[in-house]
Amino acid sequence: MNFELSDDQKAIRDMARSFAESRLRDKAAQWDQTKEFPREIIPEMAELGFMGMGIPEDYAGAGLDLLSCALIMEEVARHCGSTALTLASHNGLGSKHILLFGSEAQKKKYLPDIAQGKKLSAWALTEPGSGSDASGLKTTAVLEGNEWVLNGSKAFITQGSVGDIYVVLALTTPEKKQKGISAFVIERGAKGFVAGKPEDKLGCRASDTSTLSLENVRIPKENLLGEKDQGFIDTLKILDQGRVIIGAMALGLGRGALEESLKYAKEREQFGKPIADFQAIQWKLADMATELEAARLLLYKACAKHAAGQPMNTEASMAKLFASEAALKACDEAIQIHGGYGYIKDYPVERYWRDARLCTIGEGTSEVQRMVISRNILREA
Ligand SMILES: Cc1cc2nc3c(=O)[nH]c(=O)nc-3n(C[C@H](O)[C@H](O)[C@H](O)COP(=O)(O)OP(=O)(O)OC[C@H]3O[C@@H](n4cnc5c(N)ncnc54)[C@H](O)[C@@H]3O)c2cc1C
Known part of the structure; x- marks a missing residue:
C-alpha cells in the first residue's frame, strides 16, 4: 500500500x-x-x-x-x-x-x-418536491417532431443563474418512473428557460444557487444526452465521483478550521499561558486532526479504486459522509477554540462552518449516504 x-x-x-x-x-x-x-x-x-x-x-x-x-x-x-x-x-x-x-x-x-472556462456548466436534478428521492421528479420532456419540449421546475441549482450549459433531468416515460428519466442539454437563453433570483444562503454565499423554470422549452432532438430513459441510472454513476469531490471540499474546509485553530491556540493567552497549553484545547486539536486524516484516507481509497477501474459506490459514500461530518465537527470546535472571536467575522472559522454545513446536504445528505452504504453492505453480507 x-x-x-x-x-x-x-x-x-x-x-x-x-x-x-x-x-x-x-x-x-x-x-x-x-x-x-x-x-x-x-x-x-x-x-x-x-x-x-x-x-x-x-x-x-x-x-x-x-x-x-x-x-x-x-x-x-x-x-x-x-x-x-x-x-x-x-x-x-x-x-x-x-x-x-x-x-x-x-x-x-x-x-x-x-x-476553458468560457462557459459554465450546471446540472439540474433536484426539484421543489424531490430532493433525496430524486427519482420522484416531475419535469417532463415530450418529443414533438424534431424537438423535445420540456416543462417543469428545478430547485437549488448551482450556477443556476450564471450557467451557460445546463444538463437537465426530465421524465420521458412517466409510467416507468426512475427508469423513464432522461438527460438533456439546454443552453442559456433557450426560450421559456428562466432562472430565479440567486438564493440567499447560509454559506457558500458567493456560489450561485437558483431555481429554474421550464415552460415549453424547445430544444433540438439531438440534445438528448445519453440513452433515452437511462438518465437517472447514469446520474448514479456521476454522483460517485461528485461525492468524492464534495468530500474533498469538506476536507479542505476542515483543514482550514484546524490550521486556524492551531495558530490561534498558540497565540491566545488566558490564565497567563497560551490556550494551547490546556489539555481541553489539545484534545480538541488532536481529535480534529485525527478525524480529518481518517477522512483523507477514505477519500484516497475511493480515488485509488476509481484509478484501478473498480466500482467505488460504497467508498465514495463513506468518504463523503465521513469527510463532511468530520469537517463540520472540526469547524464547530474551531469556533469553540476561538471563543467569542470565533463567533465574529474578523476570523474565518465561522465562515468555514457555514460553508461546511452544505457538505452534509448537497449531492446526497448524510442520511442518504448511510442508506447507500447500508444497502451495499447488506447486499454483500
Ligand atoms: C447550496 C446547494 C447547492 C445545490 N446544488 C445542486 C445542483 O447543482 N443540482 C441539483 O440537482 N441539486 C442541488 N442541490 C440540491 C441537493 O442535492 C438537495 O438539497 C439534497 O439532495 C437534499 O434534498 P432536499 O433538500 O429536497 O431535502 P429532503 O430530501 O426533503 O430531505 C429532508 C431531510 O429528510 C431526510 N431524508 C429524506 N429521505 C430520507 C430517508 N429515506 N431516510 C432518512 N432520512 C431521509 C434528509 O436526509 C434530510 O435530512 C443543492 C443544494 C444546496 C443546498
Missing part, C-alpha cells in the same frame, strides 16, 4: 495551494458578505486547468485523475468554500454528465468551452 502522492500530484497540489493562498484567501470573506459571484477568477482558474480538471486533453481539459481533482478541491476549499462549490458543480456534475454519457458530437461541441 502506497500513501505517497506522485510527483505530478504533489505539483498539482502545490500549484492549487499557491493559487488559493494568493488569489482566494484575502477575497473570500468579501465575496461571502456581498454574495458576489467571483467571475474575475474564472479565467485564471481556466488557465490553471481547474475549469476542466477531469476533462481529457482531447477536449481542451487538463485530463487529471480523480485524486488530483480532489487535491485541487481541498486546496481551493481551504480558503474559499464558495469557489470550491462552483468548481464541484462545474467539474463534478454538469460537464461530467456530458463527458461520461454524451455523444462524440456533444463532447466536441460543449466540453472545450467548458474546460
Whole structure:
C-alpha cells in the first residue's frame, strides 16, 4: 500500500495551494458578505486547468485523475468554500454528465468551452418536491417532431443563474418512473428557460444557487444526452465521483478550521499561558486532526479504486459522509477554540462552518449516504 502522492500530484497540489493562498484567501470573506459571484477568477482558474480538471486533453481539459481533482478541491476549499462549490458543480456534475454519457458530437461541441472556462456548466436534478428521492421528479420532456419540449421546475441549482450549459433531468416515460428519466442539454437563453433570483444562503454565499423554470422549452432532438430513459441510472454513476469531490471540499474546509485553530491556540493567552497549553484545547486539536486524516484516507481509497477501474459506490459514500461530518465537527470546535472571536467575522472559522454545513446536504445528505452504504453492505453480507 502506497500513501505517497506522485510527483505530478504533489505539483498539482502545490500549484492549487499557491493559487488559493494568493488569489482566494484575502477575497473570500468579501465575496461571502456581498454574495458576489467571483467571475474575475474564472479565467485564471481556466488557465490553471481547474475549469476542466477531469476533462481529457482531447477536449481542451487538463485530463487529471480523480485524486488530483480532489487535491485541487481541498486546496481551493481551504480558503474559499464558495469557489470550491462552483468548481464541484462545474467539474463534478454538469460537464461530467456530458463527458461520461454524451455523444462524440456533444463532447466536441460543449466540453472545450467548458474546460476553458468560457462557459459554465450546471446540472439540474433536484426539484421543489424531490430532493433525496430524486427519482420522484416531475419535469417532463415530450418529443414533438424534431424537438423535445420540456416543462417543469428545478430547485437549488448551482450556477443556476450564471450557467451557460445546463444538463437537465426530465421524465420521458412517466409510467416507468426512475427508469423513464432522461438527460438533456439546454443552453442559456433557450426560450421559456428562466432562472430565479440567486438564493440567499447560509454559506457558500458567493456560489450561485437558483431555481429554474421550464415552460415549453424547445430544444433540438439531438440534445438528448445519453440513452433515452437511462438518465437517472447514469446520474448514479456521476454522483460517485461528485461525492468524492464534495468530500474533498469538506476536507479542505476542515483543514482550514484546524490550521486556524492551531495558530490561534498558540497565540491566545488566558490564565497567563497560551490556550494551547490546556489539555481541553489539545484534545480538541488532536481529535480534529485525527478525524480529518481518517477522512483523507477514505477519500484516497475511493480515488485509488476509481484509478484501478473498480466500482467505488460504497467508498465514495463513506468518504463523503465521513469527510463532511468530520469537517463540520472540526469547524464547530474551531469556533469553540476561538471563543467569542470565533463567533465574529474578523476570523474565518465561522465562515468555514457555514460553508461546511452544505457538505452534509448537497449531492446526497448524510442520511442518504448511510442508506447507500447500508444497502451495499447488506447486499454483500
Ligand atoms: C447550496 C446547494 C447547492 C445545490 N446544488 C445542486 C445542483 O447543482 N443540482 C441539483 O440537482 N441539486 C442541488 N442541490 C440540491 C441537493 O442535492 C438537495 O438539497 C439534497 O439532495 C437534499 O434534498 P432536499 O433538500 O429536497 O431535502 P429532503 O430530501 O426533503 O430531505 C429532508 C431531510 O429528510 C431526510 N431524508 C429524506 N429521505 C430520507 C430517508 N429515506 N431516510 C432518512 N432520512 C431521509 C434528509 O436526509 C434530510 O435530512 C443543492 C443544494 C444546496 C443546498
